[in-house]
Amino acid sequence: MFALNWLPLQPLIFIKPVDFNMLGIQQSIQKSLQEGLQHLFSIDAQEIVLQETKKEFEGTFTFVVFPFTKQASKAPAQIAQLLGEYMLANNPKIKAFQVVQGFLNLSLQDAVWVEILNGINQDAHPFTLADKKEKVLIEYSSPNTNKPLHLGHLRNNFLGFSVSQILDAAGYEVIKTNLVNDRGIHICKSMLAYQLFGNGETPESSGLKGDHLVGKYYVAFDKAYKVEIETLVQQGIDPEEAKKQAPILLKAQDMLLAWEQNEPSVIALWEQMNTWVFDGFAKSYAQMGVSFDKIYRESNTYLLGKKLVDEGLAQGVFFRKDDGSVWIDLTEEGLDEKLVLRRDGTSVYITQDMGTAQLKYEDFGAKRSVYVVGNEQDYHFEVLFHILKKLNKPFSEGNYHLSYGMVDLPSGKMKSREGTVVDADDLMAEMVNTAQSRTLELGKIEGFSAEEANALFNQLGLGALKYFLLKVDPKKRMLFNPEESIDFQGNTGPFIQYTHARICSMTRKAASMGINIKISAGKSYELAESEQELIFLLGNYKSKIQEAAAQFAPSVIAQYTYDLAKQFNKFYNELSILNEENVDSRNIRLNLASLTGETIKASLALLGIVAPERM
């Protein structure tokens, strides 16, 4: 596997205690288990793996003893029993233990739960990990300037932005970049069509968003092209040949040549249309809530990389064939020979990417780089990373292709030519509309100004969309069902947002009642199971960030946030909070509620989703 994760998922035991609120307890238990194994069976266990106890069993942590049966030469249940007794006698944090076959389930003292809760209360940075003093560069979005953004781009943008947020929370300095594909034959196609059929139309005159206007002419080109092919075929020309000979295609090729030679009229048209597209994209990005520290354009970078090819030739990394083209031999890596420079000396896609890697390093000096690009380019990035390694540069290591699967529609694959694409702007607008009508039906936003209401509709609509796309493992191909995506119940963004809003309502009320929501430390409470589970989830927040960062997987955060909201609702349903008569219980529950609210807000932010206080 080439795509080695460069942020190793470390066992918790190696991480500094200050990072995780649950960690001190875990380590204490791991240490006791280690000592127990040594004391009872003379087993020197290097690694103690603790797992979360399954819901249907009593306990918090589970230790699996099966691996030690041989060394201990006893039955699994017997080992577990002895270890459990040892734990109870030697670790004051343990309240009880249960043995099920080879599984030892450990329950914690109530005081330990309060201790964890207090730990979070006192944590100066409860939602971020320690600064790792390291830069990470992330490239995402990477659109073409000849067509508007579609559903696939939404997955890309949401993923890229979310991973940036997660890495930032995990303590990295994150630099967000976007490499826009603004040149090439496909761009000339829309330029040519505009020249032929545009009649001087502009975004202003047509009322179309700039990128949609340009996209319209890309489609127009394709239409005209097909007609010409058809005509040629009817004249008896071979279809394959017709595709190459169609006059409009030849004109587009001429135009590309003229562009590369800086022909002023072509450049002027190109710049004009680019301006429109970039204006359009800027609006879409604003609506998506994503941003970039630097936007690179291929028109500025496509010539880079030739110098690297020269260097590589001198070092023997590349070789030149008789016709003058330059190649790299990757057969030892299980790949093929790959072209890096055409025989006419011009660069190809991969040459440009080599150059851009160097340019980005010169600009920011980040040794780690993440490319958020669809999995149809897996092979390309495999080759690129091998080449960069062989060039042995400061940016040769630490590259990662965050490869994500395609988004399918129920009707099948999205195809721009057949008009079965889901346009990003349309979809976002539709989601916001749905959010609006649902919210107005419920009638809970009286007192909102028109502006506040609109902001809320955006937050809810985009929240639903982002959550829908991010909850799935990025690697996997996913199905986009328009009806389900606008659902606001169940495992959805609005469900989580609603839970947050409800908590906010409660803390507002508590504040007006003059209740202090921070519990007093050191007191011992008898905790209900739903309270313990909530504390457990809250205490796990930082390790979830670590896990999500290590795997570049916003889905980990999405799943966690959903579990947290669900657990809160259970807790909320079972127990009284503001109406609780016992003041100590009321305070601790209120503390739990407000902490849950803050945690939901923080983790939704990692997904790029806003948590409104009222909805």
Next chain:
RNA sequence: GGCUCCGUAGUUCAAUGGAUAGAAUGUAGGUUUCCGGUACCUAAGAUGAAGGUUCGAUUCCUUCCGGGGCUACCA
């Protein structure tokens, strides 16, 4: 053809080699004179097939079946 990724309830998604494979949705029931019902609870329902490794396999290995992607001197 070669390389590669993926096949889990009707559907959409989960599950560092661990317990009775979890959720959501849909279906069928139920709860709350209560702090915001977009809530909570209950039920039925699934690992493509066959082997292998293991105390233990959705997970690792092999073969087969089915699907996606890549296999351009395009980007």
